[in-house]
Amino acid sequence: xxxxxxxxxxxxxxxxxxxxxxxxxxxxxxxxxxxxxxxxxxxxxxxxxxxxxxxxxxxxxxxxxxxxxxxxxxxxxxxxxxxxxxxxxxxxxxxxxxxxxxxxxxxxxxxxxxxxxxxxxxxxxxxxxxxxxxxxxxxxxxxxxxxxxxxxxxxxxxxxxxxxxxxxxxxxxxxxxxxxxxxxxxxxxxxxxxxxxxxxxxxxxxxxxxxxxxxxxxxxxxxxxxxxxxxxxxxxxxxxxxxxxxxxxxxxxxxxxxxxxxxxxxxxxxxxxxxxxxxxxxxxxxxxxxxxxxxxxxxxxxxxxxxxxxxxxxxxxxxxxxxxxxxxxxxxxxxxxxxxxxxxxxxxxxxxxxxxxxx
Amino acid sequence: xxxxxxxxxxxxxxxxxxxxxxxxxxxxxxxxxxxxxxxxxxxxxxxxxxxxxxxxxxxxxxxxxxxxxxxxxxxxxxxxxxxxxxxxxxxxxxxxxxxxxxxxxxxxxxxxxxxxxxxxxxxxxxxxxxx
Numbered sequence: 001x002x003x004x005x006x007x008x009x010x011x012x013x014x015x016x017x018x019x020x021x022x023x024x025x026x027x028x029x030x031x032x033x034x035x036x037x038x039x040x041x042x043x044x045x046x047x048x049x050x051x052x053x054x055x056x057x058x059x060x061x062x063x064x065x066x067x068x069x070x071x072x073x074x075x076x077x078x079x080x081x082x083x084x085x086x087x088x089x090x091x092x093x094x095x096x097x098x099x100x101x102x103x104x105x106x107x108x109x110x111x112x113x114x115x116x117x118x119x120x121x122x123x124x125x126x127x128x129x130x131x132x133x134x135x136x137x138x139x140x141x142x143x144x145x146x147x148x149x150x151x152x153x154x155x156x157x158x159x160x161x162x163x164x165x166x167x168x169x170x171x172x173x174x175x176x177x178x179x180x181x182x183x184x185x186x187x188x189x190x191x192x193x194x195x196x197x198x199x200x201x202x203x204x205x206x207x208x209x210x211x212x213x214x215x216x217x218x219x220x221x222x223x224x225x226x227x228x229x230x231x232x233x234x235x236x237x238x239x240x241x242x243x244x245x246x247x248x249x250x251x252x253x254x255x256x257x258x259x260x261x262x263x264x265x266x267x268x269x270x271x272x273x274x275x276x277x278x279x280x281x282x283x284x285x286x287x288x289x290x291x292x293x294x295x296x297x298x299x300x301x302x303x304x305x306x307x308x309x310x311x312x313x314x315x316x317x318x319x320x321x322x323x324x325x326x327x328x329x330x331x332x333x334x335x336x337x338x339x340x341x342x343x344x345x346x347x348x349x350x351x352x353x354x355x356x357x358x359x
Numbered sequence: 360x361x362x363x364x365x366x367x368x369x370x371x372x373x374x375x376x377x378x379x380x381x382x383x384x385x386x387x388x389x390x391x392x393x394x395x396x397x398x399x400x401x402x403x404x405x406x407x408x409x410x411x412x413x414x415x416x417x418x419x420x421x422x423x424x425x426x427x428x429x430x431x432x433x434x435x436x437x438x439x440x441x442x443x444x445x446x447x448x449x450x451x452x453x454x455x456x457x458x459x460x461x462x463x464x465x466x467x468x469x470x471x472x473x474x475x476x477x478x479x480x481x482x483x484x485x486x487x488x489x490x
């Protein structure tokens with residue numbers, strides 16, 4: 001891993017020390033020096049500083065006092081105290097109270113200091129990584145809790161419904177009524193299947209691997225069609241296309257996106273009405289573009305807004321719905337793609353996804 | 360003489376409405392059954408039915424996980440109903456995933472009698488109603 005040059009701020013009231021320090025270290029490190037505490041704070045405000053060195057014996061403020069002062073506003077830089085042997089009591093006290101990481105004594109040995117600086121930088125990186133991981137972990141824990149809640153509902157609820165339906169069926173002799181009950185079971189099972197597939201999509205998307213490949217778009221659209229028929233066997237749709245022959249992208253993630261958008265469109269069909277969907281693929285040197293149009297559905301403006309917000313990732317999925325769109329928004333983010341969702345003139349909606357050929 | 364029973368179901372899932380009202384009818388628990396697929400709809404309808412429902416024993420079975428207004432929000436909303444209805448409502452929550460937090464919220468809620476797991480166990484409900 002390449003890392004930035006270690007940057008060091010050195011505060012000392014003696015100009016000679018600053019000059020000597022700078023001369024010795026400016027080639028290997030980014031060095032800021034100043035004789036004034038307020039200037040030092042200013043440097044901290046405007047630069048990324050990894051290590052702060054302060055001289056203990058200064059007329060206006062002691063080194064320990066300065067390091068204490070900046071600790072709360074700038075907790076990340078590693079604090080190092082520079083002292084003569086006479087100040088050893090102050091040093092011991094400061095180290096014990098956790099105010100400084102190390103102390104160095106005057107006159108310094110260049111080789112020793114290099115080692116101190118490099119170790120301090122390692123310490124800085126470790127500390128930062130740890131706090132970054134902590135933030136990620138807290139977020140992951142929160143995600144997990146809300147996910148368990150919604151998943152337990154969305155997985156369990158179709159099962160509970162089916163249990164209830166089968167209780168009813170047990171007491172039923174009438175063939176027509178049994179057929180109705182069977183249809184209900186079918187609806188619930190398909191919902192469960194759709195949800196389960198998206199659960200898998202969601203977790204697969206969290207993985208870091210990207211599988212970019214070249215693929216034949218007409219074959220791909222054919223496979224989308226099959227998936228859609230499997231998912232929503234009781235809905236009917238017409239699919240037309242205008243395709244650039246080859247797509248270059250993460251095929252699995254694109255399939256998950258397209259299936260969800262199409263399923264969302266097709267499930268808006270009502271009764272015997274067929275949903276007319278159109279897929280366009282096009283591309284240029286850097287990007288591929290996928291456009292999915294639902295040309296028939298009449299969706300009320302509130303729902304349009306809701307879908308738009310879910311796709312933009314502004315809205316968490318609610319129990320029982322929105323999981324598909326949530327997955328779309330997560331994958332879009334992972335692919336660094338732009339997603340545009342807008343109502344078509346007249347009726348229907350149009351979703352455009354533009355994604356880079358390489359990340 | 361015991362009061363006439365009237366059962367109300369609120370659930371966003373139409374299938375669950377059909378299933379639960381079917382199970383209630385099968386159980387011979389008696390009384391009329393009305394179903395609503397959202398709290399807002401139920402609220403508007405019930406506002407008009409004060410005269411008809413007051414004096415009856417009205418059992419409300421309310422799904423917890425619903426979009427936009429969940430079961431607990433709905434209980435709060437129903438407090439705005441005319442007193443004649445509010446005072447006869449007995450509220451039972453329904454949930455497909457019995458979440459620990461949900462159980463706790465339901466138990467601590469002064470307006471909620473019990474929380475029941477889906478699918479509706481009508482024998483359990485009958486026991487609760489006779490307590």
